Amino acid sequence: MVDAHISDQWQSTHHDSVAISAKGLNLSLGGKVLLDDFNLEIRHGEVTALLGPNGAGKSTLLKVLCGELDAGGDIRIHNKNQAKWPAKALARYLAVLPQHSSLSFAFTAQEVVELGALPLDLPRADATATAAEMMEKTDVTTLADRLYPSLSGGEKQRVHFARILTQLSEANENAILMLDEPTSALDLAHQHKTLQLAQNMAKAGAAVIVVLHDLNLAAQYANRLIIVNNGKIQADGDAWHALEPSNIERVYGWPVTMTEHPVHKHPVIL
Template sequence: MLTTSAPLATAIKARHIHLQFGNKLILNDLNLDIYQGQVTALLGPNGTGKSSLLKILSGEQSLSKKPKLTNNDQEPTLHYFGKAQQDWDKSQLAKQLGMLPQQSTLTFPFLAKEVVELGGIPLSLNNHDLKQTTQKTMATVGISDLSERSYPSLSGGEKQRVHLARVLTQLSSAADNCIFMLDEPTSALDLAHQHRTLSLAKTMADNGATVIIVLHDLNLTAQYADRILLLNQGEIIADGTPWETLTPKNISQVYGYPTFIQPHPTYGFPVVYPV
């Protein structure tokens, strides 16, 4: 939690993050630090820049310079574990930073296990070690039974879990010194697999990994996030624990809908109810 007495190590340091498409401002000069050992959730309404911010933090989207208004405007910068993004060897960074996208356009008739094995490309594993690693990650995600299935024949939720195992394979050599980004990882999952996926992400963070998740469900976010960045119209409206960010005032401001909040009767995280 943010209230821990021990200082948290900074995994990502982002400064002056700006994104604009034509006249539409997506992200407006954001400055943020993301810490190891936490689940940081990006929350906000559709079109508010959550996925765009995640793509910038992952390096998928290039840093964009702010249109120059004055000579004092500063350049955008991004650091991973204290090293500037451009100074990283790409093959080494691929072992420590993994991104689970919302969806994949993969259409080749691979078996599910072969898709998971794609995560081993940066690792230079021999065939035996690669198979052992992928078997382990597939078991962790609970998809061992899908191993010999054709990937195109899988349901949307099954494909999402296959790619989760693929990214875990990619990060397998980094232990807990990794950055794991997930863009709406529960969108195609049923109730049980939603919680299993987020529980896995939470366990990784508890063991020292840096986890960043884009979510839409306020109550799932409240249950699993240590820290929530609440975005609206390219700005960070609130930044803090679930209790600090998920207030009726903040939710009304961002979503335009009244709510009331009560603590979960067993676990104490805030539960959001629409009025």
């Protein structure tokens, strides 16, 4: 059931591919300019990778786009002013996986994942079934009865990924998925599985925004790569364009070489 605050007209006329539109964002923290008259559109059907040096403002930008931080400017989500979205209604369409999730209660992994169903008003049996499906996708089914505080960092990250997938389980092509360094604590296989899941959601119509430090993972899984630094976009395009060695050296201050992956044909940064 769609939230009463979201009109039938919005449901029937939402055909615009733009999920989030941000114009004229300005934000400084601790004397450092993180967003300087920043403009950005995030589209459905794409994985957009946010790249840049440490402290460039990538995570801050996600917090601004989802409403956790205020910044001067205009942000529209599904063509509706961000501030006019009721929190519960927006939670059905937009979910965020932060870098770190502070949860110290002795919940089981299954219970943590089921928290994602709270905005959906699902019957308990349906919430449990949906959570189980998402736990299988993120490879945490065997952790269901484990207490969350006892899990490793990577296991916690995958449990929270299952939670936000549960949260978006009814959003379909209107989903907006924000992932802040989702691979930071994961082993090699789970890094790729996580980004494959995000890629598959985008193919189904979702708008996916992912903060990454690994340029090669971004090149393999993102349709669009945006490099940010000094409050502005430094490069924006596909992997071959955005990761051009002169861009990387200018932004990161380190020389690199670009070659082609022998199998998948995406660029590889050496």
